[in-house]
Amino acid sequence: MLYFCGVISQSIMEKVDKIFEAALSLFTTKGFHGTPTSEIAKTAGVANGTLFHYFKTKEDLINNLYLKVKNEMVEESTKGIEKIESLKLKLEYLWSKTIHWAMTNPQKIFFIQQYMYSPYITSNTQEEVDKIKEVYTDLIQEGINNHEIKEIPVELIYNIATQQLFGMIQYLVVNPEKYHDSEFMNIAFNLFYDILKKN
Amino acid sequence: MLYFCGVISQSIMEKVDKIFEAALSLFTTKGFHGTPTSEIAKTAGVANGTLFHYFKTKEDLINNLYLKVKNEMVEESTKGIEKIESLKLKLEYLWSKTIHWAMTNPQKIFFIQQYMYSPYITSNTQEEVDKIKEVYTDLIQEGINNHEIKEIPVELIYNIATQQLFGMIQYLVVNPEKYHDSEFMNIAFNLFYDILKKN
Amino acid sequence: MLYFCGVISQSIMEKVDKIFEAALSLFTTKGFHGTPTSEIAKTAGVANGTLFHYFKTKEDLINNLYLKVKNEMVEESTKGIEKIESLKLKLEYLWSKTIHWAMTNPQKIFFIQQYMYSPYITSNTQEEVDKIKEVYTDLIQEGINNHEIKEIPVELIYNIATQQLFGMIQYLVVNPEKYHDSEFMNIAFNLFYDILKKN
Amino acid sequence: MLYFCGVISQSIMEKVDKIFEAALSLFTTKGFHGTPTSEIAKTAGVANGTLFHYFKTKEDLINNLYLKVKNEMVEESTKGIEKIESLKLKLEYLWSKTIHWAMTNPQKIFFIQQYMYSPYITSNTQEEVDKIKEVYTDLIQEGINNHEIKEIPVELIYNIATQQLFGMIQYLVVNPEKYHDSEFMNIAFNLFYDILKKN
DNA sequence: GATGAATGAGGGTTCATTCAT
């Protein structure tokens, strides 16, 4: 994938990004099958064939898009976390950063939810995603070792925490005024933290 | 839709059900787009045209299937709940029945997860599904009124509880031996109940 | 074709006629291909299969309908002509009766115009129609023999006269008020008669 | 529609024209419904999808074909008419040129007759065709103003003349030897002209 | 005779992908 290269001409960068942008919007609203590659190209303002210079197939496009969005979510929510000392504050940092990212990128979070279990996402991509999630599971494992988090399988905690976070985001998308209610958000975080914390 | 009628000849009933069964299996493994109607018909052992005799379009089929599966999940998990007195036991009943249903119908729970946010499911269907979920939200509201459940918006609790339950199911699907470990299941339920229960 | 029989139960008669009526209306407005037999049946108020009791195929239906309508046009326009003596008056009688029939049965004349050259009308049907038109060609031949009509091939005169009549009907359909203008109608007939009459 | 552009690569021009040619032949002999688009493409020597690259639907194809053929008929029959002075000679020129075109393009005239009243031809197309026919109605109006043509509504004269011409063409198609009989053709034209000319 | 569920061949159309320019 050329777009991972560091030094690339501006115009090429722009084209790939426009394709990603168009694909994100269209896949989310119309579905994978409901979106012709021709429409993606048209929306992106490039020629039909150009799309296939950057992505071997349509599936290749959605898989790369999925990885890119997942990466972005993790990067955005973990950026600066190393400065924080206590585990609880780290978790709160992650939790609120993730929610912030979701609230400012509703289409992206919706895209993730929609294609998480879709058969278009290959197992190869899933494995890549699994590597990314180690950032989170390592933190959980550390908390277990320090007796701050319950002694429960890491995978289970991760699943439950992630899913619960998604449930919270869903609620905030429908009730965005709550997002600015700090008292509510405080209670909400404790709903999350209480599951993890020991005793 | 004839299959809603009470008295119907066996053979017609069988045909619609065979179509549902084939569609469930194929949509789950190959996706909506990846499954030709011809393959559904062939798998169901009926003619291609027969499918369109019962369902106006392929989308009509998946929407009816989604409703049917959702209904089944709720019915199976709530059957007999009226005999139980305490709220906590009611919640445990629902929780374990739902997990039991999911473990014995892995394809159905996977189908729900996969098509929950898909654009193929119309808003009309979503509204029907929302009516079904009242069984759960009524129970939560009752618990809030009795001061047994936290005073948090019902919608939020429902979202978080549901999503967390899905997280648990995902874990059990990957680690089925845990399902028979009653100690584990006990801890697991408390992870669920602790979020809901007041202090 | 059962509907040609003299003694038939009322209900059967009615069904065939309702099918004819529905087919006439639908074929004219939506075309042969654009009209499913199921819609004809539904419009006629009979079951889908009933149509195929009376007509072996859809083509059989349109061919019989075409013959029926053509027959009706000829019968309606020639009824009572035997009482008239002069050739000119006979022609005027035919001309005005045909126009009258067309104006009171616009759908039928439109149907004839539309399917006259259509490939759905078999050569067999065309031959039947050709037999019907002898009523007219015989009259023309008689006029030629009596030196009242130009000595031009009968077929040509018939073609020209028929087509010109259709041209007139088309005009009257668009401008129906002219139909009640007897001065106009008189001029119009002479446009028709002048081509035929010798000198 | 690219084929309307003046400067176009030969190969594109050829493809559209081959599709038109194939469609004309097949629609005329087998009817609109009786002709699969796949057969049109095959006959034209292009891929099935290519047809839909140039025409949005099958109906779009027949409408464009109808317009093209009508246009050709008018252009062929009016080419050079401006050099002729007298109205009678102009009419004779039009009449004989039209018949000539019809005799050398029997399939095209048959196509026009067959689809003139068909529901596949949209009202939009009919309006376009109506614009073309002004060439003729203007000429008739001019003749009426000069007291050379009967004072009868232009629309009526146009209808009658057109239809009568079609009647003549039909006759000539069945009896082509008459087309070379100049005495016959002379009489034939007078059958046409006598309706129009004043007294 | 009348019905209408069931059929399955067939057709219009779409669209991912290619490739010559």
Added chain:
DNA sequence: GATGAATGAACCCTCATTCAT
């Protein structure tokens, strides 16, 4: 690299026709 005309396989859906009741 970028284009977009061309492709043709594949799919959803229609509908004339059958046949058991």
